[in-house]
Amino acid sequence: MVARSRIAGFAGAEGRVVARFNAPRAARVEANANGTPLEVNHRAVALVREEWRVVDRWWTEESVVRRYFEVVLESGENTVVFYDGASGGWYTQKGA
Amino acid sequence: MIACLTIPGLELKAALRRTPSLALRPAALAPEPQGEPLIGPVTAAAEAAGVQPGMRLGEALATCPSLALVEPDAAGAELAWEEIVHALEDAGFSVDPASLGVAYFETRGVERLYGGLEPALRRALAAVGTEWDARIGAAGRRFAALAAASVARPGQTVVVADDELPQFLAPLPLTLLPLERGRYEELEALGVRKLGQLAGLPGGAVAERLGPDGRRAWGLARGGTAARVRGRRPPAAVAASLEFPEAVGNELTLRRALAGLVETALARPERRDRFVRKVALAARLESGGSWRRTLTLREPSADPDRIRVALSPRLAELPGPVVELRLELVELTEPTGHQLELLAAGAEDRSRLRDGLRQVRASTGSGSVCTVVEVAPWSRVPESRALLVPKDE
Numbered sequence: 001m002v003a004r005s006r007i008a009g010f011a012g013a014e015g016r017v018v019a020r021f022n023a024p025r026a027a028r029v030e031a032n033a034n035g036t037p038l039e040v041n042h043r044a045v046a047l048v049r050e051e052w053r054v055v056d057r058w059w060t061e062e063s064v065v066r067r068y069f070e071v072v073l074e075s076g077e078n079t080v081v082f083y084d085g086a087s088g089g090w091y092t093q094k095g096a
Numbered sequence: 097m098i099a100c101l102t103i104p105g106l107e108l109k110a111a112l113r114r115t116p117s118l119a120l121r122p123a124a125l126a127p128e129p130q131g132e133p134l135i136g137p138v139t140a141a142a143e144a145a146g147v148q149p150g151m152r153l154g155e156a157l158a159t160c161p162s163l164a165l166v167e168p169d170a171a172g173a174e175l176a177w178e179e180i181v182h183a184l185e186d187a188g189f190s191v192d193p194a195s196l197g198v199a200y201f202e203t204r205g206v207e208r209l210y211g212g213l214e215p216a217l218r219r220a221l222a223a224v225g226t227e228w229d230a231r232i233g234a235a236g237r238r239f240a241a242l243a244a245a246s247v248a249r250p251g252q253t254v255v256v257a258d259d260e261l262p263q264f265l266a267p268l269p270l271t272l273l274p275l276e277r278g279r280y281e282e283l284e285a286l287g288v289r290k291l292g293q294l295a296g297l298p299g300g301a302v303a304e305r306l307g308p309d310g311r312r313a314w315g316l317a318r319g320g321t322a323a324r325v326r327g328r329r330p331p332a333a334v335a336a337s338l339e340f341p342e343a344v345g346n347e348l349t350l351r352r353a354l355a356g357l358v359e360t361a362l363a364r365p366e367r368r369d370r371f372v373r374k375v376a377l378a379a380r381l382e383s384g385g386s387w388r389r390t391l392t393l394r395e396p397s398a399d400p401d402r403i404r405v406a407l408s409p410r411l412a413e414l415p416g417p418v419v420e421l422r423l424e425l426v427e428l429t430e431p432t433g434h435q436l437e438l439l440a441a442g443a444e445d446r447s448r449l450r451d452g453l454r455q456v457r458a459s460t461g462s463g464s465v466c467t468v469v470e471v472a473p474w475s476r477v478p479e480s481r482a483l484l485v486p487k488d489e
Contacts, residue, residue: 018338021468021482056476062342064477096478 024091027081031090037069040081040092047072054082062086068096097203097213097255098325099234100241101184101220105137105149106197109228110173111166112139114384118164126165127153129385129415136168171378171386171422178331180224187223190327200238200325217253226251235261239320243272243291261319266292273313279306291317329427334367336360337422338485340471343382345417349471351408356469356485357423358400358407363487367428371396374427377407380420387414396429453487462486 030039037045050070057064065085072078080096083089103109108125112118122145125136133153145160157163177196184191188209189201203216210216217232224230233244235256243265248254256264268291270280283306288294294302295317303311315321336357344350354377361367373396378388389410397403407423453465466484475481 018486019466019484020341020479021484023479054476060342093478095481 022093022095024082024084024093027090027092029081029083029090031083035067035083037071037081037090040071040073040079043077044074045071046074049078070096097234097236098238098241099201099203099217099220099232100238100245101199101201101224101230101232102242102245103180103197103224103228103230106177106228107168107170107173108137108139108166110176111169111385113172113176114169115166118166121164122147122160122162123164123166124149124156125168128168135165167381167383167385169384169386171380171388174378174388176228180228180230181328183223183225184220185327187219189220189223190325192325192327198242200241201327202325203234213255214253217255221251221253237261237320237322238325239272239316240265243268246272262292262295265295265317265319266290268292270294270313273316275309275313279309279313282306331426334361334364334428335422335424336364337420338483339420340418341480343417343419344471345414346472347411350411350414350418350421351404352469352471353421354407354411354423355400355404356467356483357421358404359467360485360487361423361425362398362400362403364425367398367425369398370428370430371398372403372425372427373429374425375403375407376424376426377410378422378424379414379418380422381415382417382419385415387418389413390426392427 028039028041029037031037036048036051039045048069048071050068052068054064054066054068063086066082067085068080068082070078070080079092080094081090081092082096084091105125108123111125112123119139120141122139122142124138124142124147127133127135135147135149135151135153135156137149138147142160142163145163147156147160147163151159153165173196177193181191181193181199184199184201188206189203190205191199191201193199201220203213206216206219207213210219213234217234221230221232229250231245231248231250232253233241233246233248233256234253235241235244236258240256240261244254244256247268270283270289270291272291273294283289283294288297294314297314299311299314302314306313338353338357340353344353362372372393374390374392376388376390378386380386391406391410393403393406457465463486465487467487468482469485470482471480473481
């Protein structure tokens, strides 16, 4: 999911890469029948603090359909995960 | 001798590099997005079908319904032209690029190097390559060299000796002269269609009827004045470009991207602490074309804010969404051009920070130190809000 594009110098500059900041990372999530996460990367979810949806760029070929969850893990760590409706996978993301 | 190298229709040839199959079909350079609907240069097939460069778009399509329009690629054409001029300079010629597709140079300095005038001109054509259909005219004066180039075929050189000049210029058309369109019509109405006819008129009468421009054209029709060609100073090759993950039309995003580019270009080691005199902002458009504007700063500067403020209004002139934005520092001052502070405020902290970053780069490799550049902070998609741009120096 990390989009990489080129930033090129005019002369003598080697190929340089621009990356997206806060790009999503694939995560292993176990969810219940409602789609609510129960486990994130083998760590149990203690609490779902918030849930929201993002539907954007539906007018393009790369539409964004995501269901976000802000969860507290049993270790006490806060994390944000989302289910990507387009690819059918789970991801964690910072800065959401 | 003064030589003039011309590449007719360079803009079209540069644009056709993206779609070479169109080169053999009737095609013309599409009108500029916000300009008059006049087509640019045309291919040989289009010309054979009756389409002329400068025709109104509607008239051209009516004349040749199968005419393909090629999106202008101004930045691509300028880049290609710069490569051509650079190739000539590499071959030892001191080049004065008068306009896109027209360059002058003196042959005197290199004739001994290449064994005479003709071999030197052939060397210049070889430096440019066969792809562009370049041609060269050489004569004792600039205008005569341009006129000679205008009658040369692709890949050919035409040399006009001084004593043959009046006879050579006489049958050539008036369109070679730098006159407004209305002036040609005025002269044609007076029965003057060839350079020789204009040159034969009394200079005072021409000046009285056509004004200073007419007088200048009359002088050129008689061969022009003997002036030396002054080669250009090669431009500084410092630039930075940013390719967007998706086309961007939002001005605020573009402004932020521009700010990042200014910082990146100014940080390039090739700049070597020199100040920026002239900059160019270019963009590759989503539609496939390109856009480019140059700007000479009021005074040389290396202040990113000042350069950014000077360039930002140009972003409003962009004709459409952009997939790549590019900033070139076209002209730089000499390294000693400006008096700086003896001890800049915070210089020690900055130098320590720079040292630290250099250390990180040395241990983890190029591209490991990045700047976060906000491009769309309002976006609902978190990864679209900012980019990580490598900061190598």
